[in-house]
Amino acid sequence: xxxxxINGKVRDVEVEPDTPLLWVLRxxxxxxxxxxxxxxxxxxxxxxxxxxxxxxxxxxxxxSLKATDRIVTIEGLAPNASHAVQKAWAALDVPQCGYCxxxxxxxxxxxxxxxxxxxxxxxxxxxxxxxxxxxYQRIRAAVHLAADxxxxxxx
Amino acid sequence: MKKTTSVASPSRRKFILHSAAAASxxxxxxxxxxxxxxxxxxxxxxxxxINAWVVVNPDDTCVIRIARSEMGQGTHTGLAQLVVExxxxxxxxIRLDFITAGQNLARKRVWGEMxxxxxxxxxxxxxxxxxxxxxxxxxxxxxAADEWKVPVxxxxxxxGVITHAASxxxxxxxxxxxxxxxxxxxxxxxxxxxxPKDWKIAGKPMKRLDTADKLDGRKVYAIDLKLPGMLNAxxxxxxxxxxxLVSYDQAKVLSRPGILAVVKVNDNTVAVVADTWWRAKSAxxxxxxVWDEGPDATATSATxxxxxxxxxxxxxxxxxxxxxxxxxxxxxxxxxVEAVYATPFLAHATMExxxxxxxxxxxxxxxWVATQNAEGSLAALSEESGLPLAKCEVYRHDLGGGFGRxxxxxxxxxxxxxxxxxxxxxxxxxxxxREEDQAHDYFRPISxxxxxxxxxxxxxxxxxxxxxxxxxxxxxxxxxxxxDGKDKRQTQGLWTEPGDAQLGYTFxxxxxxxxxxxxxxxxxxxxxxxxxxxxxxxxxFMDEVAKAAGKDPLEFRRAxxxxxxxxxxxxNAAAEKAGWGKPLPAGVHRGIAQFMGYGSYSAAVAEVSVxxxxxxxxxxLVLALDCGHAVNPDQIAAQVEGSVVYGLTAALYxxxxxxxxxxxxxxxxxxxxxxxxxxxxxETVIVPTYDFWGGVGEPTICVVSPxxxxxxxxxxxxxxxxxxxxxxxxx
Numbered sequence: 001x002x003x004x005x006i007n008g009k010v011r012d013v014e015v016e017p018d019t020p021l022l023w024v025l026r027x028x029x030x031x032x033x034x035x036x037x038x039x040x041x042x043x044x045x046x047x048x049x050x051x052x053x054x055x056x057x058x059x060x061x062x063x064s065l066k067a068t069d070r071i072v073t074i075e076g077l078a079p080n081a082s083h084a085v086q087k088a089w090a091a092l093d094v095p096q097c098g099y100c101x102x103x104x105x106x107x108x109x110x111x112x113x114x115x116x117x118x119x120x121x122x123x124x125x126x127x128x129x130x131x132x133x134x135x136y137q138r139i140r141a142a143v144h145l146a147a148d149x150x151x152x153x154x155x
Numbered sequence: 156m157k158k159t160t161s162v163a164s165p166s167r168r169k170f171i172l173h174s175a176a177a178a179s180x181x182x183x184x185x186x187x188x189x190x191x192x193x194x195x196x197x198x199x200x201x202x203x204x205i206n207a208w209v210v211v212n213p214d215d216t217c218v219i220r221i222a223r224s225e226m227g228q229g230t231h232t233g234l235a236q237l238v239v240e241x242x243x244x245x246x247x248x249i250r251l252d253f254i255t256a257g258q259n260l261a262r263k264r265v266w267g268e269m270x271x272x273x274x275x276x277x278x279x280x281x282x283x284x285x286x287x288x289x290x291x292x293x294x295x296x297x298x299a300a301d302e303w304k305v306p307v308x309x310x311x312x313x314x315g316v317i318t319h320a321a322s323x324x325x326x327x328x329x330x331x332x333x334x335x336x337x338x339x340x341x342x343x344x345x346x347x348x349x350x351p352k353d354w355k356i357a358g359k360p361m362k363r364l365d366t367a368d369k370l371d372g373r374k375v376y377a378i379d380l381k382l383p384g385m386l387n388a389x390x391x392x393x394x395x396x397x398x399x400l401v402s403y404d405q406a407k408v409l410s411r412p413g414i415l416a417v418v419k420v421n422d423n424t425v426a427v428v429a430d431t432w433w434r435a436k437s438a439x440x441x442x443x444x445v446w447d448e449g450p451d452a453t454a455t456s457a458t459x460x461x462x463x464x465x466x467x468x469x470x471x472x473x474x475x476x477x478x479x480x481x482x483x484x485x486x487x488x489x490x491x492v493e494a495v496y497a498t499p500f501l502a503h504a505t506m507e508x509x510x511x512x513x514x515x516x517x518x519x520x521x522x523w524v525a526t527q528n529a530e531g532s533l534a535a536l537s538e539e540s541g542l543p544l545a546k547c548e549v550y551r552h553d554l555g556g557g558f559g560r561x562x563x564x565x566x567x568x569x570x571x572x573x574x575x576x577x578x579x580x581x582x583x584x585x586x587x588x589r590e591e592d593q594a595h596d597y598f599r600p601i602s603x604x605x606x607x608x609x610x611x612x613x614x615x616x617x618x619x620x621x622x623x624x625x626x627x628x629x630x631x632x633x634x635x636x637x638x639d640g641k642d643k644r645q646t647q648g649l650w651t652e653p654g655d656a657q658l659g660y661t662f663x664x665x666x667x668x669x670x671x672x673x674x675x676x677x678x679x680x681x682x683x684x685x686x687x688x689x690x691x692x693x694x695x696f697m698d699e700v701a702k703a704a705g706k707d708p709l710e711f712r713r714a715x716x717x718x719x720x721x722x723x724x725x726x727n728a729a730a731e732k733a734g735w736g737k738p739l740p741a742g743v744h745r746g747i748a749q750f751m752g753y754g755s756y757s758a759a760v761a762e763v764s765v766x767x768x769x770x771x772x773x774x775x776l777v778l779a780l781d782c783g784h785a786v787n788p789d790q791i792a793a794q795v796e797g798s799v800v801y802g803l804t805a806a807l808y809x810x811x812x813x814x815x816x817x818x819x820x821x822x823x824x825x826x827x828x829x830x831x832x833x834x835x836x837x838e839t840v841i842v843p844t845y846d847f848w849g850g851v852g853e854p855t856i857c858v859v860s861p862x863x864x865x866x867x868x869x870x871x872x873x874x875x876x877x878x879x880x881x882x883x884x885x886x
Contacts, residue, residue: 002443005552010215010400016412019433020433022430023432023433025432027387027433028431028575029430030381030626031372031374031444032375032378032379033371033372033373033374034372034379034614034754035188035378035506035555036378036508036586037506037508037589037823038589038822038823039822040589040823040824042822042823042824043506045506045830046758063563064789073372073592074840075371075372075373077371079369081370086370086371089370090366090367090370093225093362093363093364093366093789093790094366095366095370096228096229096367096793096797097226097227097506097507097553097554097555097556097557098227098365098366098368098374098508098553098555099370099376099505099506099555099556100506101369101370102372105370109451123831124555124831124832125832127830127831127832128830128831128832129828129830129831129832130506130823130828131506131800132504132505132506132508132556132558132800132801132828133227133556133796133797134796134798134799134800134801134829135793135796135802136829136830136831136834137796137801137834137836137837138796140794140831140834145640146671
C-alpha cells in the first residue's frame, strides 16, 4: 500500500513499490492523460509535476514517494483547461496528434512557474520533450504567448 | 511498503468467472459507447440523416460524418470545412461523427475508402464529400420550399438559416431536417460545386476542431482505453526477423502478482497477460524464452550494404526511363561526375506505441485501435478470429502518430486478436513497449544510388544515369504491384508521367534504373516513402553536377525546367522568399532543392552553418508548396513545420542498423529525435494554383534533407553522400 497525493487528493494504491508512477497513474488511479512514450525518461510524454517541478514519471518508482509529495498531472493542472499555457496552446493550435502534448504542457507550465519571462535559450533548455509530429515552432511561440498573457493578468 | 497484488488469484477457474461477468457489462458498454464514455467524438447524431455525410439535429447542430483517420494531420477539420462550405450550415454548430468499418461495410461502402495514407485523406475524397454537402443543402432547401409552397430558387441560405425574402419568412435546417430526409436525393453529378474563389469556410485558416481534448488529458487514445474486466498483454516477437518461438518457461513468472497467463501468440511471438500492463511487461522481461533465430541471425548492416552494392552495377536492373542514349552521351563528355549515395533503414517511432484492444466471442469480434486503414483492420480481425466480416467491428481511435506505420500490415491487430481469442468474451489490451516498437517496425527501406553525369566544356549537362539499388516495399507488402518486373514505386519522384511524382527536369539523355535488393528486414511506407531517398539522390547530385559545370545551383536547375512550370514556380517561390543570392551572415550557407510527390510540388531553401568541429546548425528553412487547393492554410503550415522535424530528424540522426540479424537502436537513447532547441525557423509559402488537388502531409519532407545537405556542401566544399549526418565527418 502506498499513499499518494495526486491532484490534491490523497489516494491509497496497492502496487509493488518498484512500479513507476506513470503506470500507477494510468492503471491504478485511472488518469490516462499522462502518456507512455519510451519508459526510460527520454521523451517526456510522461511528464508530471512533483512538488512543483517537472518530473518524468515513467522512471520514478512509487516506493520513492511520500504521502506529502505533491503530484500534479495534466488533469489537475487547472480547472477547465484555464492555465495560461493551455490557453496559449489552444490559441495557436499547437497540437497535431496530441499524444505528447500533456507532457509538453506540463513542462511549459513548470518552466513558467520558475521563469515567468523565459528567453528562447530558457525554452531551449527546459522544453526537451520529443514531439514526432514536429510542433516545436508553435510550442516556442505558445510558451512566449503564455508568458505574455500571464504577465498581463498579473500587471 | 508491502508487496501486494490486487488480483485475488490467478487460478483459471476464478479467472473465467471473473471475465464472464465482466464481459456482459463490457459488451453493453462497447455497443453504446465504442470509444468509451469519454470518447472525444461521441457526437449526438439522433436527428435526421439527410445523407451519409450529414445528419441535422432539431437544435440545428449539424453532424458531419468522417470516414478518414486523424493522426494529427488535420484532415478531420479540412474534410469538415469542405462539407460545410457546400452545406452552408453554421460552422460553430457542427459536430463530427466517425463511422466504423463495420458500418461502412453494412452500407455497401457508402462512405468510400477509409484508408488514410499517401496524403490522400482530402484529395481523393474532396469531390464526393463536397457533393454530399451540396446534396444535403439542396434537400434542406427543397423541404423548406415544399412547406412554404414557393419555388426553391426563391430561397436563400446562410449559416443554416433559410430565408424567403418575398414573404419575409425564415426557418432553420433543424426545423426542416425531418422532411428533407424523406426527399429523394439529387443525382450527385447534377450538383454544381462552388468555385473555390467563393469559399468562405474552406480555404480559410479555421481553428482545428480537435484541439480542446488534447490540452487537459481527456482525449482517449487507443492506449488509454479501459473496458470493464479488461486484461492487459505485453508482447515479444523473436528479435531476429524470420526467427521462431521454440519454448518459454512460464513457471518462472506465473507466481508474480497479477499474472494470469503466458500465451503463444503465433509461431514467433509470446505474450504475458496480467491485470495491469506494467505487471505483464515486467513479467515478460523475466520470462525465459528460447528462440530459433533462423538463417538471418548473422546479418549485419555491413552484409546488407554489401548486398545492396552489388545492385549498383549488376545486370539485373530494369529501366524505368531510357530517353536518348545516356551512356553514350556520358562516355563522350569532357567531364564525368560520379557519386554513390546511401540512405539507411528508418523506424517510424510514433509517440503512441503500437497497441490494440480486442474482444472475441463465438459470434462477435471487436477491436479498438488507432489505424490508418480501418477496413484493413476489419479484414485482419476477421481473418485472425475466423469470424465473418459481418460479425466484426473496428472502433477507431485517433492516432498518436501514424506516418505510414498504422496502415498496411495490421500486425498489431492480428496479435491482439490472437491473444484475445484465448480469453473468450474478455477484452484484452495489448501494448507494445517502445523497445518492441523499434524492433518490429516495417522500416523505411534501405537503398543506395550510383549517379553519373557527363558535362561538356561549356558546362552543359549531356546525359545522366541513375542506378538505384535497394529494398522494395512492394516485394514485401504488395507483390502484385510489380508488373513485368517493373517496380515503379522505387523510383517515386523521378517519373516521366505528370500528376503524382514527376521529375521536374528534362534531360537531353537520361537512363533511370532500379535493381531490387531485398533483405530479411520488413519494410513499408514511411511518411514520404521513396521520395525521401530519391529526393536526396537527385537533388544533392544536381548540386554536384552544377558545381562541376561551374554554375549556380538554382540557375543550373532552371535550365532543365522549361517543360515543368509548376515545379519551377515552386522553386522560384522558395528562392525568392529565402533571398537566394543575397548576402548571409558570416559562416551561414544556403542549399536548395525541389521535388514532387503525392500530387504536390515542393521546394526548400536551407540556411546552415558548420562549426570548426563539424557540428551542423540549421538556422532557417523556407519551404514552398503547390498542393493545388489549400483547404486550411494554417494546417498546411503546421504540416510543413512538422515535415521539417520529421525530415531533419532523419537527416541528422535517423538510422536503424542491424547486428546479429536484429535492430540495434531499441529506444530514443540510441535512436535520437530532433528536440525543440534544434528547431530551425520555418517559413511556409503556399502557392496554390487551384487546378488540381495535391496531398499535404508528405510532399515537403523530401526536400528538407537535400536542401540541408546542399547547404553543408556549400559550407564545407565537400558533398555529403550518406545519412545520417551524425555518422559523417563534415570537416
